[in-house]
Amino acid sequence: KAGVTQTPRYLIKTRGQQVTLSCSPISGHRSVSWYQQTPGQGLQFLFEYFSETQRNKGNFPGRFSGRQFSNSRSEMNVSTLELGDSALYLCASSPLGPVGNQPQHFGDGTRLSIL
Amino acid sequence: AQKITQTQPGMFVQEKEAVTLDCTYDTSDPSYGLFWYKQPSSGEMIFLIYQGSYDQQNATEGRYSLNFQKARKSANLVISASQLGDSAMYFCAMSVTGGGNKLTFGTGTQLKVEL
Numbered sequence: 001k002a003g004v005t006q007t008p009r010y011l012i013k014t015r016g017q018q019v020t021l022s023c024s025p026i027s028g029h030r031s032v033s034w035y036q037q038t039p040g041q042g043l044q045f046l047f048e049y050f051s052e053t054q055r056n057k058g059n060f061p062g063r064f065s066g067r068q069f070s071n072s073r074s075e076m077n078v079s080t081l082e083l084g085d086s087a088l089y090l091c092a093s094s095p096l097g098p099v100g101n102q103p104q105h106f107g108d109g110t111r112l113s114i115l
Numbered sequence: 116a117q118k119i120t121q122t123q124p125g126m127f128v129q130e131k132e133a134v135t136l137d138c139t140y141d142t143s144d145p146s147y148g149l150f151w152y153k154q155p156s157s158g159e160m161i162f163l164i165y166q167g168s169y170d171q172q173n174a175t176e177g178r179y180s181l182n183f184q185k186a187r188k189s190a191n192l193v194i195s196a197s198q199l200g201d202s203a204m205y206f207c208a209m210s211v212t213g214g215g216n217k218l219t220f221g222t223g224t225q226l227k228v229e230l
Contacts (some may be wrong), residue, residue, distance in 0.1 A: 033216050043206065043220040056215035088158055098215035101148035101167060106160035 002022065004107035006091050012113045018079040020053040021110045025072050025093030029063040033104060037088040046083075046089075048098055049074050078112075086114045093115060117142045117214075118170040119207050119221035127227050129196045135182070136224045146212035150188040151181065154204040154223070163205075166190060183203035197228045 005024040007018075011086040013019050025032050048056040049068035054080040072093075077087055086109050092104035118141040129133040140149065151163040165172045166181045173187040182191040193200055204225050208218040 018121075032217055033218075033220075043218075045217045045219070048217060049214050053142060056217050056219070059120050070134060090160060092160070092216075092218075093218050100210040100212045100214050100216055101146070101165075102216065103150065103162045103165050104216055106152075108157070108159040111158070 002027075004093050004105055006089075006107035006110050008110060009108065010111050010113075012115060013081050014115050015081055015083060017081050018077065020075055020077045021080060021089055021091075021112075023074045023076075023091030023093075023107060024076070025091075026095075026105055029093035029095050029105070030037060030087055031094045031097055032068060032072065033092045033094075034076050035090045035092065036060075036073070037109075038084075038086070043090075046076065050097050058068060071090050080112050083114050086110065087112060117144075117147070117209055117211060119171050119209055119219055121207055121221035121224050124222045124228070125225045127204045128194075129227060129229055130199060131196055133193060133195045134197055134226065136194070136205050136207075136226065138190045138192065138221060139210050140188050140190060140207070142209065142210040142211060144213070148210050148212075149181070149183070150208045150210075150218065151179070152189075152206045154206060157202070160206070164192070168226075184212075194195040194226075199230070202226060202228045220225060 032052045041093040045058040068074045149166045153161045207221045
């Protein structure tokens with residue numbers, strides 16, 4: 001069974017640009033969550049999607065947005081990139097809805113660097 | 116709000132020995148889940164073990180076991196018979212029932228297994 005697939009693996013952008021990251025969950029998994037990992041702030045929850053609807057949102061500015069498609073694939077978008085957005089962005093999927101207390105399975109991440 | 120505390124930034128262990136990674140948590144929710152993840156230098160997050168707050172027995176998965184002490188709010192990970200491939204960053208995390216699949220992570224412990 002294929003795991004969570006994130007594309008691209010690496011990305012370099014400049015300040016002010018926008019970026020779209022993609023996540024394909026494990027087949028049959030319907031919930032997708034996104035996390036940002038930085039050396040200074042650690043791992044922080046961005047948002048969670050289930051049935052094409054955002055179910056949970058972390059404490060990030062509106063420049064960070066996402067969506068989920070009918071096949072459960074998800075994208076996140078960051079507009080007007082800032083240097084502080086440089087991070088590893090991790091996507092995780094789980095089989096059930098946003099019920100909590102179930103293991104989430106992560107992809108390899110997208111490493112975003114802002115110049 | 117939930118909080119996870121990992122007080123050991125780095126640990127060393129000799130190959131074939133057991134090691135305990137500490138984790139304490141704080142939440143006012145009575146129903147929650149506790150997780151441990153491994154992150155090698157390549158970046159992917161690997162799910163290791165899960166403990167539910169109402170589980171009577173400590174969780175075990177192969178060489179991993181979770182020492183759950185509810186009254187002390189601790190959920191330490193025990194790795195038996197350490198292997199060189201266990202060298203990685205280890206994160207303790209939690210979610211609460213009704214909070215969706217949002218995971219709150221600790222700051223992690225860097226484990227180095229030596230010959």
